Amino acid sequence: MTASRRRASVDVLLPGRYEWYVKHFTNTRRVSDSTVRRLSLYLRYLEEFQRRGLKTVSSQELAHGTGTTPAQVRKDLSFFGSFGKRGLGYFVPELITKIRAILGLGREWRVLVLGAGRIGTALAGYPDFARQGFRVVALVDNDRSKIGGASGGVPVRDVADLERIVQQELIDIAIVATPAGAAQALVDRAVAAGVRAFLNFAPVKLDVPAEIALRNVNMALELEGLSFAMTSGRVLAV
Amino acid sequence: MTASRRRASVDVLLPGRYEWYVKHFTNTRRVSDSTVRRLSLYLRYLEEFQRRGLKTVSSQELAHGTGTTPAQVRKDLSFFGSFGKRGLGYFVPELITKIRAILGLGREWRVLVLGAGRIGTALAGYPDFARQGFRVVALVDNDRSKIGGASGGVPVRDVADLERIVQQELIDIAIVATPAGAAQALVDRAVAAGVRAFLNFAPVKLDVPAEIALRNVNMALELEGLSFAMTSGRVLAV
């Protein structure tokens, strides 16, 4: 209490204290998941904006186009630097470059789809992935009648060769589009072979080591959210 | 300041005050989106649990199976009632019934898919939807070569007949799986025809009236989240 707020001599890094320390004395601020999601939305909107030939954009416009508030836009961006010009706004091409760098979109990411069923094949040919630098290199399946074929230009290969494919094709990301029961075992093999990130469409909780990135997309869950909103008379716009 | 905290005589419903009022004096507590999402996860896990013939479950087990904490499970459920038995846990079949009721899954929801492309047709045949009572009744498209056909038992109809289909088939929910540019106009028509909820897969911000429920699934955005996590050395498990 008597020491200055910025340098108390007996301050020890207790739980809670630690977070505070990180936040105030390092540049390793925790960026929330919601912030990252919004950055993607800003990027999408900026690209559209650029297509229309516009040069600068204000936090106001960006917020309106992505369903958030101007303060939120500025706060989100301020985690990563000062990209705007006061009185003017942000230069569209420059901000696109910055956000792409933040999101790690300056390179090509190599993607393998696990499961060549309806969802897997639909995702393999999804044009938005390629547009942002996610290149789907192959699908794998265990169905003999599918192996050797191709879907939207992407070859279907034998899941038995998973490890070899991951290593030869330098796979970064796997999209899990298998039945729920098969997912965890394949993910374990993929992790062991070197895949560092997973986008999971199977309706199961996947266990992965802490250093592996994982996101879940659960479509039935989204419909249930709509069902809840309609039933309870509330509205959930997310 | 001098009045009791629970009944200050000049308390007016200012912004902020209003929320406090609702929270403390009505039973209309705001349920957060994250709570609703977790209820869906609990339900999924409970169904699996029941399949294995287990009769009771603790908040501990439920949390472990869904990637959250026991306190969170209890808090989520307590928004809606007291479903557990102290010292014992929750009865699995009973809790399933309760959660299904909360989420509004006691009825069949009728679903129309807008767009019979890869994503649309994949979703039309997605077995998890039917399992929770979401019945995909039809797809619509403007491609003559698709109209009249069927995908996974679901007929493809002419988008020109959208209004008639919504009304005749009593559509509750539309899944938007069209190209980005076509989405908003179709959604406007669907709203006018009586659709009350939308699950949007198109990478655009849709504008809908406040009483219409809307959820967005943006798959490129999820991949970008993984890209960020790998680039920044942080991990985002969601």
Next chain:
DNA sequence: AGGTGTGAATTATTTCACAGCG
């Protein structure tokens, strides 16, 4: 003993509001 239900405390996220710069 074992596990729920829930206020209170903590932590996270959003919004406000305004100094300061172009």
Next chain:
DNA sequence: CGCTGTGAAATAATTCACACCT
């Protein structure tokens, strides 16, 4: 002026911790 960048304030969500039941 107009609009950013950002501490401070307000809200929201999560976690703690414990009284209380069975």
